[in-house]
Structures are given as C-alpha cells and as structure tokens.
Amino acid sequence: MAKDLGFDINKIQGSGEGGRITKHDVETFKPSAAPATGGKPSAPVVLPSVVGEESFEEVSVSQMRKTIARRLSDSMFTAPHFYVTMEINMDKAVEARKSMNEIAPVKISFNDIVLKATAAALRQHPDVNSSWLGDKIRKNRHIHVGVAVAVKDGLLVPVIRFADNKSLSHIAVEVKELAQKAHDKKLQPSEWEGSTFTISNLGMFGVEEFTAIINTPDACILAVGGIKETAIVKDGQLAVGNIMKVTLSCDHRVVDGATGAAFLKTLKGLLEDPVRILIDAGRTDGVKPFN
Secondary structure: OOOOOOOOHHHOOOOOHHHOOOHHHHHOOOOOOOOOOOOOOOOOOOOOOOOOOOOOOOOOOOHHHHHHHHHHHHHHHHOOEEEEEEEEEOHHHHHHHHHHHHHOOOOOOHHHHHHHHHHHHHHHOOOOOEEEOOOOEEEOOOOOEEEOEEEOOEEEOOEEOOHHHOOHHHHHHHHHHHHHHHHOOOOOHHHHOOOOEEEEEOHHHOOOOOOOOOOOOEOEEEEEEEEEEEEEEEOOEEEEEEEEEEEEEEEOOOOOHHHHHHHHHHHHHHHHOOHHHHOOOOOOOOOOOOO
C-alpha cells in the first residue's frame, strides 16, 4: 500500500509490534520532502537584481496655467455644482452631417452641430443662459457660446457670439479660426471674454462621459462625450444606435435640477431631429426660433 501512494517505506516510522508499519502509519504519514516520484524539492526562485535611478523634472507654472488654476479653483469651491447626464441618439445627426458635408462649403463637425443645437436650446431656456453676480442673477438675452480648446499651457475658451443667429457653416469656420488662434496664442481678449454658456467636448479623444467645472461667471457648462455605437431598443427590436452622452454642470445658486433637465430634454430633441436646427440656420434678424 505504501508503494501505491508513492511513499518511501523506509521513511515511515512503524508503530506496530516490533516496529511493524500499520495501515494507520501509512495514512497519517507526512513526508518531509517531495513525494517519491523521481523528482527533487523545487529550488527557491532567485529574482534578478534590478537597478534603477529615481529622477524627476520640475516645470515652472506659466502665467496662463496659474490663471486657469485660480479660476477653476474659485469656481469649484465657490459655485455649488450639480450634474445632469443624458443619452442622445445621434443616428439622424450622423446622417444629416454626411448629407450636409456633401454640399457645404466647409466641413461641419459634430461639435458644430452640438453648438448650434445648444444655442437653439438656450433660446428656449434663458435661465440656463444666466450668470451669478453675487447680489443678483443676470439673465442674458444674447447667446455667446464659449468653446473650450486645449492648448499647450492649459485651456482657452474662445467665444462664438450670437451663436443662435449663425448658420452651421458660419459656426464651423469661426470655431476653426478661433481654435487656431488659441493654439497660436493670438487670441484677443474680445475673443475669449463674455461667454454666457460653455461647451467642453472630449469626444475626439475617445472619452465617452465626463463632468466639467463651470466657466464662471456662466451658470452652466456642457460636457460632451464621443459618439459610440451601442445596442439600443428601437421599435421593440434590438438594434445598433449611435449614442452620445452629455453632462450639464450647473451652478445651483442659479439653476435648479428641473431647469437643467428641461434644457437637456430640449437639446436631446433638437439633436435627435436635426432638421429643426436647420430651419432657422441663416436667420440674422434676431427673431427667436422654436418658440
């Protein structure tokens, strides 16, 4: 029996008469080395010696970065933020953009479409297009949309003025020109001051969803994620849809939850039926669309 178990019988201490090995001795035997199967105990693993050198680099903070840090810190710790997120089906927007770019004089991006739809939604929700001024709230009648642009030393926010009255082509050209000026550090104060609402889009970096810090004195900022193909239920059937997530950060001193949600619902409706955005695309007479 000892052979069947792979034990070396000479190592088992017998407890029977005359040192005879019993069944109990075999069943309770605990070998001190590896089982006698022809192998030897494993040698301890010896790790190679790894030599490295600790190092770091300290970079002086630019004046731009200091200003951005101060403003964002003031915003985050002064304005009581809350966030509202919504999913938007961009199927029709994808089709519309493709059709528009076949005839448009300039290439129109999804960000341009979001900007135009945002301006139209702000016209219907003036409380979102507001500013906190300490002892009063300013409800802006004009719509100046800031577009966050990442540059080497931080973040700049050039402003598209009267965005609700501009066509998609106009917006596309202006955004590209201002973004280039931002990268070249040629923005003038008149081009980055005076926003009434801000959009921050990280979709081009593969980001699906995020929250943004309010660009004071604006009351809100819209964080836009990328468009992702995902499974959706359409007409009771499982289908593939182009979904984009947006998150609205709101200053609770100015905007409450219901107001923020209503704004996003309007924005969702415009982007899911983009023909509504184009109805007044060329209007410059100041008439309020989508009443």
